[in-house]
Amino acid sequence: MNSTVVTYLSQSNEFSAVVKWLTTHLGFDATSLVTFVIFAVASLIVVGALATIGGLGTYAERKISADLQMRQGPNRVGPYGILQFLADGVKMILKEDIIPANADKFTFILAPFLCMVGVFATLAVVPFSSGFMLADLNVGIFYLVGMASLVGVGVFLGGYASNSKWSMLGGMRGASQIISYEIPGTITIVSIVLLAGGLSLKTLISGQGGLPQEWYLFHNPFAFIGFFVYFISALAETNRAPFDLPEAESELVSGYHTEYSGMRFGLFALAEYIEVFVVCGVAVALFLGGYKVPFDLGTGQILVDKLGMDGMIAKNIGQVLELGSFFTKTFALYYVVIWVRWTLPRLRVDQLMTLCWKYLTPIALFNLLGCAVWMYAFDGKSIYSIIFNSAAAVAGNH
Amino acid sequence: MINLGSYLAISFALFVCGILVMIARKNIIAMLLGIELILNASALNFAAYTKFTNNNLDGHIVSLFIIVIAAAEAAVGLGIVIRFFQLRESIHIDDAATLQN
Amino acid sequence: MFTNTLFLLSALVTLGGAVAVVYSQNLMHACIYLLASLFGVAGLYACIGADFLAATQLVVYAGGVVILMLFAIMLTGGTGNNINRYGLEKVAAMGNKKTYFFAGITAVIFSLVILKILANVLKAQPASVLAANEPTVERLGTILATDHILAFEISSILLLGALIGAAVISRPRKERHD
Numbered sequence: 001m002n003s004t005v006v007t008y009l010s011q012s013n014e015f016s017a018v019v020k021w022l023t024t025h026l027g028f029d030a031t032s033l034v035t036f037v038i039f040a041v042a043s044l045i046v047v048g049a050l051a052t053i054g055g056l057g058t059y060a061e062r063k064i065s066a067d068l069q070m071r072q073g074p075n076r077v078g079p080y081g082i083l084q085f086l087a088d089g090v091k092m093i094l095k096e097d098i099i100p101a102n103a104d105k106f107t108f109i110l111a112p113f114l115c116m117v118g119v120f121a122t123l124a125v126v127p128f129s130s131g132f133m134l135a136d137l138n139v140g141i142f143y144l145v146g147m148a149s150l151v152g153v154g155v156f157l158g159g160y161a162s163n164s165k166w167s168m169l170g171g172m173r174g175a176s177q178i179i180s181y182e183i184p185g186t187i188t189i190v191s192i193v194l195l196a197g198g199l200s201l202k203t204l205i206s207g208q209g210g211l212p213q214e215w216y217l218f219h220n221p222f223a224f225i226g227f228f229v230y231f232i233s234a235l236a237e238t239n240r241a242p243f244d245l246p247e248a249e250s251e252l253v254s255g256y257h258t259e260y261s262g263m264r265f266g267l268f269a270l271a272e273y274i275e276v277f278v279v280c281g282v283a284v285a286l287f288l289g290g291y292k293v294p295f296d297l298g299t300g301q302i303l304v305d306k307l308g309m310d311g312m313i314a315k316n317i318g319q320v321l322e323l324g325s326f327f328t329k330t331f332a333l334y335y336v337v338i339w340v341r342w343t344l345p346r347l348r349v350d351q352l353m354t355l356c357w358k359y360l361t362p363i364a365l366f367n368l369l370g371c372a373v374w375m376y377a378f379d380g381k382s383i384y385s386i387i388f389n390s391a392a393a394v395a396g397n398h
Numbered sequence: 399m400i401n402l403g404s405y406l407a408i409s410f411a412l413f414v415c416g417i418l419v420m421i422a423r424k425n426i427i428a429m430l431l432g433i434e435l436i437l438n439a440s441a442l443n444f445a446a447y448t449k450f451t452n453n454n455l456d457g458h459i460v461s462l463f464i465i466v467i468a469a470a471e472a473a474v475g476l477g478i479v480i481r482f483f484q485l486r487e488s489i490h491i492d493d494a495a496t497l498q499n
Numbered sequence: 500m501f502t503n504t505l506f507l508l509s510a511l512v513t514l515g516g517a518v519a520v521v522y523s524q525n526l527m528h529a530c531i532y533l534l535a536s537l538f539g540v541a542g543l544y545a546c547i548g549a550d551f552l553a554a555t556q557l558v559v560y561a562g563g564v565v566i567l568m569l570f571a572i573m574l575t576g577g578t579g580n581n582i583n584r585y586g587l588e589k590v591a592a593m594g595n596k597k598t599y600f601f602a603g604i605t606a607v608i609f610s611l612v613i614l615k616i617l618a619n620v621l622k623a624q625p626a627s628v629l630a631a632n633e634p635t636v637e638r639l640g641t642i643l644a645t646d647h648i649l650a651f652e653i654s655s656i657l658l659l660g661a662l663i664g665a666a667v668i669s670r671p672r673k674e675r676h677d
C-alpha cells in the first residue's frame with residue numbers, strides 16, 4: 001500500500017515487534033492486518049481532527065469578525081466561548097429536519113452528502129507532514145482538483161432540489177462560479193507542477209525548502225503572481241467573501257441552503273469550512289514550502305549528529321516540527337481568508353465573471369508560459385540562487 | 399478476478415445501457431447521457447486492452463482523446479440543445495424533424 | 500485483496516449507475532446516476548493502474564460534463580415533458596413502452612453481434628501474470644509529446660473549435676425589428 005503513515009511507522013522497532021507478536025499468536029502473516037488497522041486509525045484521526053477544525057472555523061470566524069468590528073464575539077460557553085461550536089452542533093442536531101413538500105426528495109437529501117464527500121475525499125492527499133499523509137498518490141494534486149469539483153455538483157443540486165427561487169439562483173451562481181474559477185486555479189497549479197516536475201504532493205513539496213527564499217512563492221516572478229491568482233480562485237471556489245454571491249444574504253436570503261435546516265444545513269457549513277482549510281493547505285503546499293522546516297530538522301538528522309539522539313526519537317521530533325510548520329502556515333492563510341471576508345465588500349455577478357475571464361484566466365495563462373520560459377532559460381534555478389551566485393561571482397568566488 | 403474478460407463484460411454492459419438510453423429516450427439531453435455511457439465503454443475497453451496485452455500505454459492515449467472528444471461533444475451538443483430550445487421551446491427530438499422553421 | 504474489493508465496488512457502482520440511467524424516469528436523477536457510473540469507471544481505471552486516466556475522468560466528468568448537463572437540464576425547463584406546439588401526437592420525452600421495446604430489440608441485436616466478437620476473448624482465460632501497476636504519468640507525458648504529438652495538437656484545435664463553436668451557437672441573438 002502506498003500510504004505514507006504506514007511507511008513511516010513501519011520504520012520503528014515497535015511496528016515489527018507488534019507484527020511478530022500477532023503473527024505468532026494468529027498463525028498468519030499479520031503485516032497487512034497491522035497496516036490496515038494503522039491506516040483506519042489514521043483516517044479516523046484525520047477526519048475527526050478536520051471536523052473539529054471545521055467546527056473551530058465557525059468559532060474563529062465569529063471571534064475574528066468580532067475583533068475586527070471591536071465587539072466581544074461569543075464568550076459564554078466555555079473559556080473565551082471556545083465551546084460555542086459544540087453548542088451550535090448540538091442545536092443543529094436537535095432541530096427539526098424539514099424537507100419541503102415540493103422538493104425533489106432524493107436530490108435534496110443527496111446534495112449535502114455530495115459536498116461532504118467531495119471535501120473529505122480531498123483530505124486523503126493533504127500533506128500534513130512528510131510522515132503523516134494518508135496516501136501519496138502520484139496524481140495527488142490532480143485527484144484533489146477532481147474531487148473538489150464534486151462540491152460544485154452538490155451546491156447546484158442543493159439549489160435545484162429545494163424548489164425555491166432563491167435556492168435556484170444561489171445554486172446556479174454557485175455552480176457557474178465554481179466551474180469558472182476552476183480554470184485559473186488549475187492553470188496556476190499546472191505552472192507550479194511545471195516547476196516541481198511531478199503531480200504528487202510530496203514531489204511538489206520536496207522541490208522547496210524550509211526557508212522563505214527556497215519556496216516556490218519566491219522562485220520566480222510568475223510564481224509570485226500565480227500565488228495571488230490561486231488564492232483568489234480558491235476564495236471564489238469555496239464561495240467565500242468577497243465572492244459569496246451564492247449565499248448573498250442581502251439578495252438571496254441564504255442562497256442554495258435557504259431551504260435546508262438542522263444538520264443538513266450543518267453539513268453544508270461544515271463542508272465549506274473544511275474546504276477552506278483544504279485549499280489553504282494546498283496553497284501552503286504549492287507555494288509556501290508545505291511542511292518543510294529549515295536546517296534538516298524535519299528528518300531529525302541534525303539532532304542525531306549534534307546531540308547524539310536516538311534516530312527514531314529525532315525523527316518523531318522532526319515530524320512534530322513539520323506538523324507545526326504546516327499548520328502554522330495554513331492557519332495564517334485561514335486567518336487571511338476570514339480577514340478578507342470581513343473587510344472587502346461583495347462583488348456583483350458581472351464583476352465576478354469579468355474578474356475570472358478577463359483578468360485571472362489570461363494572467364494564469366501568461367504565468368504558465370512565463371514559468372515554462374523561466375525553466376528553459378534559467379535551468380530551473382530560483383531567482384534567489386541566481387542573484388546569490390552572480391553576487392558570489394562578482395565578489396570573486398571566495 | 400481482474401482480467402480482460404471481466405473488463406470487456408463491464409464495458410459491454412455499459413455500451414448496451416447507452417444504446418438503450420439513446421433509443422428509448424426522446425429527450426435530447428437524455429440521449430446525450432446515453433452517448434456519454436457509450437464513449438465511456440469504449441474508453442474503458444482501450445485502457446483494459448493496454449493493461450492486459452502489452453502494457454505500452456497507447457490505449458491510455460486513445461482513452462484520453464476519447465475523454466477530450468466527450469467533453470467537446472458535450473459542450474457543443476448542449477450548446478445546440480439550448481439554441482434549439484430557444485427556437486422551439488422544446489427539447490423533444492421529434493420537434494427537430496423539420497429542415498426549415 | 501484490496502484491489503479486488505475496489506474492483507467489485509467500482510463495477511457495482513458502474514453497472515448500477517448505468518442501469519439506473521436506463522430506468523430512471525426523471526432526467527435530473529438520470530444525470531446523478533450517470534455521475535455515479537462515471538465515478539465507477541474512474542475506479543475501474545484505478546484498478547488497472549491507469550492513475551492519470553482515473554484522475555482525468557474525475558476532473559473532466561465530475562467537474563465539467565455533469566455540471567454542464569445539469570445546467571442544460573435546468574435551462575431547458577427541468578424534468579417535465581414539454582408539450583408539443585404543433586399538436587402532433589408525440590411519445591413522452593423519457594420514453595414509453597413502445598420506445599423501450601424497440602430499444603430492447605436493438606440492444607439485443609447489438610449484444611448478439613458483440614458477444615460473437617467477444618466470445619473468443621471471454622472463452623480464453625489467459626492466466627499470465629500481470630505486470631505490477633506503476634506510475635504512468637511520466638511515460639504518458641513522454642509518448643504524448645513524441646509519438647502522438649499530431650493527435651495531441653489536433654485535439655487542442657478540436658477543443659478550441661468546440662469552445663468557440665459552443666459560445667457562438669448558444670449566444671443569444673438580437674431580436675429582429677420587423
